[in-house]
Amino acid sequence: xxxxxxxxxxxxxxxxxxxxxxxxxxxxxxxxxxxxxxxxxxxxxxxxxxxxxxxxxxxxxxxxxxxxxxxxxxxxxxxxxxxxxxxxxxxxxxxxxxxxxxxxxxxxxxxxxxxxxxxxxxxxxxxxxxxxxxxxxxxxxxxxxxxxxxxxxxxxxxxxxxxxxxxxxxxxxxxxxxxxxxxxxxxxxxxxxxxxxxxxxxxxxxxxxxxxxxxxxxxxxxxxxxxxxxxxxxxxxxxxxxxxxxxxxxxxxxxxxxxxxxxxxxxxxxxxxxxxxxxxxxxxxxxxxxxxxxxxxxxxxxxxxxxxxxxxxxxxxxxxxxxxxxxxxxxxxxxxxxxxxxxxxxxxxxxxxxxxxxxxxxxxxxxxxxxxxxxxxxxxxxxxxxxxxxxxxxxxxxxxxxxxxxxxxxxxxxxxxxxxxxxxxxxxxxxxxxxxxxxxxxxxxxxxxxxxxxxxxxxxxxxxxxxxxxxxxxxxxxxxxxxx
Numbered sequence: 213x214x215x216x217x218x219x220x221x222x223x224x225x226x227x228x229x230x231x232x233x234x235x236x237x238x239x240x241x242x243x244x245x246x247x248x249x250x251x252x253x254x255x256x257x258x259x260x261x262x263x264x265x266x267x268x269x270x271x272x273x274x275x276x277x278x279x280x281x282x283x284x285x286x287x288x289x290x291x292x293x294x295x296x297x298x299x300x301x302x303x304x305x306x307x308x309x310x311x312x313x314x315x316x317x318x319x320x321x322x323x324x325x326x327x328x329x330x331x332x333x334x335x336x337x338x339x340x341x342x343x344x345x346x347x348x349x350x351x352x353x354x355x356x357x358x359x360x361x362x363x364x365x366x367x368x369x370x371x372x373x374x375x376x377x378x379x380x381x382x383x384x385x386x387x388x389x390x391x392x393x394x395x396x397x398x399x400x401x402x403x404x405x406x407x408x409x410x411x412x413x414x415x416x417x418x419x420x421x422x423x424x425x426x427x428x429x430x431x432x433x434x435x436x437x438x439x440x441x442x443x444x445x446x447x448x449x450x451x452x453x454x455x456x457x458x459x460x461x462x463x464x465x466x467x468x469x470x471x472x473x474x475x476x477x478x479x480x481x482x483x484x485x486x487x488x489x490x491x492x493x494x495x496x497x498x499x500x501x502x503x504x505x506x507x508x509x510x511x512x513x514x515x516x517x518x519x520x521x522x523x524x525x526x527x528x529x530x531x532x533x534x535x536x537x538x539x540x541x542x543x544x545x546x547x548x549x550x551x552x553x554x555x556x557x558x559x560x561x562x563x564x565x566x567x568x569x570x571x572x573x574x575x576x577x578x579x580x581x582x583x584x585x586x587x588x589x590x591x592x593x594x595x596x597x598x599x600x601x602x603x604x605x606x607x608x609x610x611x612x613x614x615x616x617x618x619x620x621x622x623x624x625x626x627x628x629x630x631x632x633x634x635x636x637x638x639x640x641x642x643x644x645x646x647x648x649x650x651x652x653x654x655x656x657x658x659x660x661x662x663x664x665x666x667x668x669x670x671x672x673x674x675x676x677x678x679x680x681x682x683x684x685x686x687x688x689x690x691x692x693x694x695x696x
Contacts, residue, residue, distance in 0.1 A: 213357075214433035217442060218515040218569070220279050221474050225567055228278040229265060232258040234289040235358075244322040250359050251320060253366035260369050272447030273368050273404055275475045276440055280361045288354040292319070295347050298340050299332035318352050320359075361436060363397040374401040380411065384418050391437030400440065407448055416452065419445035420460070429467055431513065443475045450477045454486050458502070461486075466506040470514065470525040473576045474569070480579045480588070487589050493604050494645045497611045500583050501647075504616070507580050515569045516558060528557070528573075529580045536581060546581060550574045586612045603633045610639055611646050614657060620664040627670055636670060640677070644694050649678065649687050658687075 223231060235254050243251035257277070265277060312330040321329070333344060367374055375398040378386065383402055386394040406415045422428065423445050427438070434442065449456070449464055450472055456464070464472075472479045483503070490496035510526040536549050554574045555566070582588030586609045610626060613619035627636045647654045658678045665671040671693075678687045 214435055216515075217431060217434055217439050217471065218474060220281070220434075220436065220439045221275075221443075222515070222517075222567070222569055223278065223280075223282045226282045229261045231278065231280050231282045231285065232261060234282070234286040238289055238292055242319075242321050242325055247322075248366075249320045250355070250362055251322075253362045256369060257362065257365050270476065270478050272407070272444055272451055273400070275443045275447065276368060276400070277365050278476075279436070279440055279443065280365060281358070281436065284354055284358055288351060288358060291347055291351040291354060295329070295344055295351060298344050298347075299329050299336070315348065319355055357436070360396055364400055364440065367397040367401050368404075374398075374405070377405060378402045380406070380414050387418050387422050387441060390435060391441055392435075396437050396440075400444065403444065403448075412452070415448060416456075419448055423449070423468070431471075446472060446475055447477060450479060450482055453482050454489060462502055462506050465503055466510055467512070469507055469510050470512040470572070470576050473579075474515065474572045480575070480582075483579065483583070484589055493607050493611070494642060496604075496608055497615060497646045500586065500608075500612065501615045503583050504580070507583070514557075514573060517567060517569060525576065529577060532577050533581060533584060546578055550577050553577070584612070584616065585609070607634050607639070607642065610634060611642060614643055614661060615647060615654075620661055623661075624664060624668045624670065628668070641694055643677070644689050649689070655687055 232254055236258050239251040239254040239258075243249070243255055245252065261277065265274075268274070312334050313326055315333070316326055316329050333341065336344070375395065378394070378399060382394075383399065383406070386392075386399050387403075391399055403415060403418075406412070422441060426432070427434065428442055428445075446468055449460075449468075453461060453464070469479075487496055487499055490499060508526045508530055510529070511524040514523055514525055514528060532550075532553050535553055536546070551574060554570050554577070557573070558567075558570060579588065586605075610623060613622050626632050626634075627639070643658075647657075649655060649658075655678065659676075662671060662675065662677040666673055666675065671677075675693055676690050677693065679690050680687055
């Protein structure tokens, strides 16, 4: 059964630590303590979720625990409870009927339950037998689907112990077919082990090819195994973000920014670390501008609690930024504005009980604005950054106003203030280093900026930031104005 990734992640709104609840009572009844089978795994995983899941740091495999299908678990519980009621006969003589026992053996019941069910079935009348025979295939089908899921999450708890590893060639083949025709828990274990060794590059190559597939990029309906591979691959790639090429970084943001928040990647922390690794102010601004450009061009559809909305995240982010400017002038915080905006989109209120997918969008928008307005990094708090300019926070904000356009009035106000810490001439030379004159939007910004500065007396009437050279049809920086 295929469905959209968001439906696996949202899991009908059940909190992640309650996904295992429907089967827990049956697990306590059916498990064999000496056996590490399906039912014992449910108990082990449930105990882990209660005791450690919330406090453990994020890692790429962590989101897999929340992908176990609550609806399938509930349906299996209902089916098995129905069979158990039908066969709940007291005083049944336990006869070890091998043929009848075989009907139920695929459910991994403990020996006492298996004997009781087999004996009760043999003694039942035709009506009860027919009802059991009708319910049993449903239970076996649901069990088979969940068994793969519990094998996978159970293996993650037992790290670093695990099954024998697949070869790199096998991993590549199995990932390409979405985890079909293999021991899926073994495949995930192998990927995890490769990702923490010198084989990381091979993992990168494999998962990059997988993420390039249309069914991943376009968020098509996925089998459970494909969904697991998708979230793990994204977790791995974003975990490696600072070590990726700039092309890969931009590609990830352009195609998977919103889904990163949906699967629980701590993207704010990752991007903060990435920006703080900048060696100088100009590098920081270039990183920010590249991220913003690709977020605003992001075409991922936003999840609205059922089918996706047709609105791409990039369009929603641009609209949010326009609304934010108006609301901030009213003295409202970013958080308050984000909550109101998201609630308005979804047509409901916003509080702690709001669906999880409200928070996905809110977090994605707040990080976007932090990048857009150069507030994602707290320069006072993060003073150990290698950026060596004493007023780097102010300088970066000024360059941000220039790069994104539409904020020239703020620049005028700043440079007309005699208390401003960044000299106008220094700022002009930083512009030259920060932007690329081969980009049409930047050329328009340069021309518009110079006009506003002339109108406000910051540039003389004949000064231009850039000049057009007819001989090659290109724009160049004005050498007379700028320090070379």
